[in-house]
Amino acid sequence: MGKGKAFFVLATIAVVVFIIVYAGVNLTSNLGKSKTEISSEDAAKKLNKVYGNISVTTAEPVKGQIDLDPVAIGDSLPDISKYPISVQNTTDSFVEIFSSPEKAGTGIDGWLNEVAEEFNKSNTTVNGMPVSVKIRNIASGTAKDYIISGKYVPDAFTPSNELWGEMVKESGANIELVSKRLTGNVTGVVTKKAKYDELIKKYGSLNLKTLTDAIAANELAMGYTDPFASSTGLNFLVTALRTFDSSDMLGEKAVQEFEKFQANVPFIASTTIQMRDAAKSGMLDAFVLEYQTFVNAADLKSGYVFTPFGVRHDSPLYAVGNVPQEKQDIIKAFAEFVEQEKYQSLAEKKGFNGLNDYQSEMDAIESSLLPSAQKLWKEKKDGNKPVAAVFVADVSGSMDGEPLNRLKESLLTGQKYLGRDNSIGFVSYSDSVSINLPIAKYDTNQQSMFVGAINSLQASGGTATFDGIVVAMKMLQDEIALNPDVKPIIFVLSDGETNKGHSLDDIRGLIESYKIPVYTIGYNADIQALQSISSINEAASINADTDDVVYKIGQLLNVQM
CATH class of the missing domain: 3.40.50.410 (von Willebrand factor, type A domain)
Structure with missing residues (x-):
């Protein structure tokens, strides 16, 4: 060898x-x-x-x-070069942006890359100087680890949802929200149509409360993704805990309900890709997925129903660290550029902006509760x-x-x-x-x-x-x-x-x-x-x-x- x-x-x-x-x-x-x-x-x-x-x-x-x-x-993180530059800057005055993979990849997952390339060709200037952006494709949880550890801090960060930004803020790192939304997306539970109809008949409606009740009663085989690494997994965890007890998501009642629910969860995947592969086996009645992925999966369009939950996944944009005014201006200029109808229409063609009417029923979650929720999950996910x-x-x-x-x-x-x-x-x-x-x-x-x-x-x-x-x-x-x-x-x-x-x-x-x-x-x-x-x-x-x-x-x- x-x-x-x-x-x-x-x-x-x-x-x-x-x-x-x-x-x-x-x-x-x-x-x-x-x-x-x-x-x-x-x-x-x-x-x-x-x-x-x-x-x-x-x-x-x-x-x-x-x-x-x-x-x-920081000691265990690989050199940042491990995570590829999906769009290279074209000017000396630029900002580097960490972006989640569903918009900084290729094909239907390459929306932000295409917009960034257009921005770099647009001759946008700040203080009379031409500017550009550099996009680095990196999962939101991993990006958070780089920023918190200080091993590598970008100028800007666009995770899938605001939960990661709140976790960075909770760590004490300097982070400022520039745009709440670059493009619209939500996460949800994808359920087999037959099972969906069965649950509707019994529970009257399908939401995270009825889903977790069905799982706890061993009526539904559902998988979700790791809340330490996955945006959807983290969203699912905190939404479920809040569903168990809206007044105290880390209290005794929520913990007991979580343990009852978790005892009947057969599968936890580290990434959405692993979850999709497992779903193909047909062994799961339901699993978590972002809507943009769902609508682009031909094998899911018929026979499955998408039920949104939790906070929206609208790709917020943050300035990170002690960003000089010039770079702040570039970040704001890029956020405004992205908002143009031309680029939002492009996003729609790639599966984004599909459920714009959906609004979370959940109140804003205190940033201090997020690391505690992850810790609770690790301690209780396997019961005894x-x-x-x-x-x-x-x-x-x-x-x-x-x-x-x-x-x-x-x-x-x-x-x-x-x-x-x-x-x-x-x-x-x-x-x-x-x-x-x-x-x-x-x-x-x-x-x-x-x-x-x-x-x-x-x-x-x-x-x-x-x-x-x-x-x-x-x-x-x-x-x-x-x-x-x-x-x-x-x-x-x-x-x-x-x-x-x-x-x-x-x-x-x-x-x-x-x-x-x-x-x-x-x-x-x-x-x-x-x-x-x-x-x-x-x-x-x-x-x-x-x-x-x-x-x-x-x-x-x-x-x-």
């Missing part, structure tokens, strides 16, 4: 954990039996038989020195069920050198996010499999041994990926026998194809029967086999870039563990 894969490991880890969080363990429990799925009794017999054919050793525990200092977001996770790391010869170093760096940073109520195990594999760390509660002692296990990894030999997965499944089944309420998860970090040990066909029935989601990550590799593993139980497989692996791992672990 080439040197380029060296970085894969890092990505592997990052995404691995990351994905775990967002994909949701319970989703797999809804799948029916396939042709290769076997009974629980036969699965136990087969697991023991396959496990017995694998060369497994248990490494001597080695304690490492742990770092108790919290992770600084801790996670039992086994990390399965490829230490074959192709990982030698930089790939393994990056793997270690990622895990050592990411382990700071692992919750103390969860249990962690660690397995590494090459020609054979080594149990570097048996599953145990992630207390200070386990953390020290996890760090020691990571530091002791060495690369050599072939790649027995499926043997490593079997060992992880056996560890998790033994843990479930002792603690039946845990949520099992496997993370596979690998940079190449299997060339030793068992094949996917050998263990597919086991993966299906135990319904343990297996998340896999590869870096610029042929990971078709890994994708096949993840698809069995609706988990995710990602080909990731190592430049931002540490940040991604931190996000995933922060939410999931």
Whole structure:
């Protein structure tokens, strides 16, 4: 495997954990039996038989020195160049604008880029000097992290909704609202028409209150997106909490209602794209989505109903930091330019400005409540069920050198996010499999041994990926026998194809029967086999870039563990 894969490991880890969080363990429990799925009794017999054919050793525990200092977001963020410039400035006097992806991407998602290019050709001047704008495509939650950490502060910021601006303001960073709306959009719940009609018949109307009631009653299988990363997810969270108790969205009543509701949510995705992919499986009755995405999805126009909720997603525009007067004038000039009928008509063609009459029924939310709402979600989203996770790391010869170093760096940073109520195990594999760390509660002692296990990894030999997965499944089944309420998860970090040990066909029935989601990550590799593993139980497989692996791992672990 080439040197380029060296970085894969890092990505592997990052995404691995990351994905775990967002994909949701319970989703797999809804799948029916396939042709290769076997009974629980036969699965136990087969697991023991396959496990017995694998060369497994248990490494001597080695304690490492742990770092108790919290992770600084700025230290884990990748260089800003990781996030592309979608429109380049054309003059020396310009402002850089962080923009959310639904308007700074390509095609139907490229509206702001097209307007910015027109602005840069318009010969607009400020103080007699020609001016222009630079647009950087970056998700609203990530943009917020750059601004709050101070690692990179743009001149202006246009997130999907005002909630992110309020969070930046709450952090103490300097931010000023220039325009409440560049273009109109809303977020909503997309529901299958048959299920929508069923709920209308029972509840009389469909809104977030009746939706959450239906979910709590286990009448509706709905998914939503991560409120730490997704604008729609954050909006959904605070709207739901306010629905549970309009007078105190963080009070005991709201918390109890949230726990009841969350217990029946089968799927949480990290991004809208992941949510759309999951929706295509047909397993969800409803899911959250922005209206602009909904109207551009041909497969959703018939058979689904869109119900708006929460604050509007009108792409507000903020000046950020200590912006000089000249730059403030450029930002205002751009906001005025965008308002022209020509460009609002263009926005409409791309799916924006479609529900202009919708107004939120919710009062303005105090900025101080937003971080607290996110914290509440992290603490309560799994109820009283801790996670039992086994990390399965490829230490074959192709990982030698930089790939393994990056793997270690990622895990050592990411382990700071692992919750103390969860249990962690660690397995590494090459020609054979080594149990570097048996599953145990992630207390200070386990953390020290996890760090020691990571530091002791060495690369050599072939790649027995499926043997490593079997060992992880056996560890998790033994843990479930002792603690039946845990949520099992496997993370596979690998940079190449299997060339030793068992094949996917050998263990597919086991993966299906135990319904343990297996998340896999590869870096610029042929990971078709890994994708096949993840698809069995609706988990995710990602080909990731190592430049931002540490940040991604931190996000995933922060939410999931």
